[in-house]
Amino acid sequence: MFSAMLLAISIxxxxxxxxxxxxxxxxxxxxxxxxxxxxxxxQVDNGRxxxxxxxxxxxxxxLTPDLYPNRGGLGLVRAYYRVLEGLDAFVGKKIPTFAxxxxxxxxxxxxxxxxxxxxxxxxxxxVAASLHSC
Numbered sequence: 072m073f074s075a076m077l078l079a080i081s082i083x084x085x086x087x088x089x090x091x092x093x094x095x096x097x098x099x100x101x102x103x104x105x106x107x108x109x110x111x112x113x114q115v116d117n118g119r120x121x122x123x124x125x126x127x128x129x130x131x132x133x134l135t136p137d138l139y140p141n142r143g144g145l146g147l148v149r150a151y152y153r154v155l156e157g158l159d160a161f162v163g164k165k166i167p168t169f170a171x172x173x174x175x176x177x178x179x180x181x182x183x184x185x186x187x188x189x190x191x192x193x194x195x196x197x198v199a200a201s202l203h204s205c
Contacts, residue, residue, distance in 0.1 A: 097179060101180075105182065113128050120178055120185060124181045125180050128181055128184035128188055129184050132144075132184055132187055138195060138198060144187075145187065148183055156177065
Protein backbone atom coordinates (compact mmCIF):
# COMPACT_ATOMS: atom_id res chain seq x y z
CA MET A 72 0.00 0.00 0.00
CA PHE A 73 2.78 2.38 0.94
CA SER A 74 4.68 1.69 -2.29
CA ALA A 75 1.57 2.39 -4.41
CA MET A 76 1.02 5.70 -2.61
CA LEU A 77 4.69 6.60 -3.07
CA LEU A 78 4.48 5.76 -6.77
CA ALA A 79 1.35 7.91 -7.20
CA ILE A 80 2.96 10.86 -5.43
CA SER A 81 6.10 10.48 -7.54
CA ILE A 82 4.10 10.42 -10.77
CA UNK A 83 2.16 13.54 -9.75
CA UNK A 84 5.39 15.34 -8.79
CA UNK A 85 7.11 14.36 -12.04
CA UNK A 86 4.09 15.48 -14.08
CA UNK A 87 4.03 18.79 -12.28
CA UNK A 88 7.74 19.28 -12.90
CA UNK A 89 7.31 18.44 -16.61
CA UNK A 90 4.47 20.93 -16.92
CA UNK A 91 6.45 23.71 -15.22
CA UNK A 92 9.49 22.95 -17.37
CA UNK A 93 7.43 23.05 -20.58
CA UNK A 94 5.83 26.33 -19.50
CA UNK A 95 9.27 27.82 -18.77
CA UNK A 96 10.54 26.80 -22.21
CA UNK A 97 7.43 28.31 -23.78
CA UNK A 98 7.95 31.61 -21.96
CA UNK A 99 11.66 31.62 -22.75
CA UNK A 100 11.10 31.24 -26.48
CA UNK A 101 8.28 33.79 -26.41
CA UNK A 102 10.59 36.34 -24.79
CA UNK A 103 12.85 36.43 -27.86
CA UNK A 104 12.50 39.35 -30.28
CA UNK A 105 10.24 39.05 -33.31
CA UNK A 106 11.24 40.63 -36.62
CA UNK A 107 9.17 43.34 -38.21
CA UNK A 108 8.54 41.28 -41.34
CA UNK A 109 6.66 38.66 -39.29
CA UNK A 110 4.63 41.34 -37.53
CA UNK A 111 3.75 42.93 -40.87
CA UNK A 112 2.82 39.54 -42.37
CA UNK A 113 0.52 38.89 -39.39
CA GLN A 114 -0.96 42.42 -39.69
CA VAL A 115 -0.01 43.34 -36.14
CA ASP A 116 -0.71 46.97 -35.34
CA ASN A 117 2.02 48.97 -33.56
CA GLY A 118 4.04 45.79 -32.88
CA ARG A 119 1.85 44.64 -29.99
CA UNK A 120 0.61 41.06 -30.19
CA UNK A 121 -2.79 40.12 -28.81
CA UNK A 122 -4.35 36.69 -28.24
CA UNK A 123 -6.34 37.10 -31.45
CA UNK A 124 -3.11 37.08 -33.50
CA UNK A 125 -2.37 33.47 -32.53
CA UNK A 126 -4.59 31.97 -35.25
CA UNK A 127 -2.99 34.16 -37.92
CA UNK A 128 0.51 33.31 -36.75
CA UNK A 129 -0.34 29.60 -36.55
CA UNK A 130 -1.55 29.81 -40.15
CA UNK A 131 1.69 31.50 -41.19
CA UNK A 132 3.60 28.78 -39.35
CA UNK A 133 1.78 26.14 -41.38
CA LEU A 134 2.63 27.97 -44.62
CA THR A 135 6.37 28.24 -44.00
CA PRO A 136 8.41 25.22 -45.07
CA ASP A 137 10.10 23.35 -42.25
CA LEU A 138 13.75 22.76 -43.11
CA TYR A 139 14.57 21.46 -39.63
CA PRO A 140 11.83 19.02 -38.59
CA ASN A 141 13.40 18.44 -35.16
CA ARG A 142 12.68 21.99 -34.04
CA GLY A 143 9.64 22.73 -31.94
CA GLY A 144 6.25 22.90 -33.57
CA LEU A 145 2.97 24.34 -32.42
CA GLY A 146 1.10 21.15 -31.51
CA LEU A 147 1.20 21.45 -27.73
CA VAL A 148 0.96 25.24 -27.87
CA ARG A 149 -2.20 25.03 -29.98
CA ALA A 150 -3.73 22.63 -27.47
CA TYR A 151 -2.71 24.87 -24.56
CA TYR A 152 -4.19 27.90 -26.35
CA ARG A 153 -7.48 26.08 -26.96
CA VAL A 154 -7.70 24.94 -23.34
CA LEU A 155 -7.08 28.50 -22.16
CA GLU A 156 -9.66 29.83 -24.59
CA GLY A 157 -12.25 27.32 -23.42
CA LEU A 158 -11.58 27.95 -19.75
CA ASP A 159 -11.71 31.69 -20.34
CA ALA A 160 -15.14 31.36 -21.94
CA PHE A 161 -16.52 29.62 -18.85
CA VAL A 162 -14.52 30.98 -15.95
CA GLY A 163 -13.30 34.33 -17.29
CA LYS A 164 -16.65 36.05 -17.03
CA LYS A 165 -17.01 35.11 -13.36
CA ILE A 166 -13.41 35.65 -12.23
CA PRO A 167 -11.75 38.74 -13.77
CA THR A 168 -8.29 37.83 -12.47
CA PHE A 169 -8.50 34.49 -14.28
CA ALA A 170 -9.49 36.33 -17.47
CA UNK A 171 -6.44 38.60 -17.16
CA UNK A 172 -4.13 35.64 -16.52
CA UNK A 173 -5.63 33.72 -19.41
CA UNK A 174 -5.11 36.66 -21.76
CA UNK A 175 -1.45 36.98 -20.70
CA UNK A 176 -0.94 33.28 -21.33
CA UNK A 177 -2.57 33.47 -24.75
CA UNK A 178 -0.32 36.43 -25.63
CA UNK A 179 2.66 34.23 -24.71
CA UNK A 180 1.29 31.59 -27.07
CA UNK A 181 1.00 34.20 -29.84
CA UNK A 182 4.55 35.42 -29.20
CA UNK A 183 5.81 31.82 -29.26
CA UNK A 184 4.14 31.27 -32.64
CA UNK A 185 5.63 34.52 -33.95
CA UNK A 186 9.13 33.50 -32.86
CA UNK A 187 8.71 30.08 -34.48
CA UNK A 188 7.57 31.70 -37.76
CA UNK A 189 10.53 34.06 -37.58
CA UNK A 190 12.94 31.16 -37.00
CA UNK A 191 11.57 29.24 -39.96
CA UNK A 192 11.67 32.29 -42.20
CA UNK A 193 15.25 33.08 -41.17
CA UNK A 194 16.33 29.47 -41.80
CA UNK A 195 14.68 29.47 -45.22
CA UNK A 196 16.35 32.76 -46.15
CA UNK A 197 19.73 31.45 -44.99
CA VAL A 198 19.37 28.33 -47.14
CA ALA A 199 18.31 30.44 -50.14
CA ALA A 200 21.29 32.75 -49.64
CA SER A 201 23.69 29.80 -49.43
CA LEU A 202 22.24 28.33 -52.64
CA HIS A 203 22.75 31.63 -54.44
CA SER A 204 26.36 31.84 -53.28
CA CYS A 205 27.27 28.44 -54.80
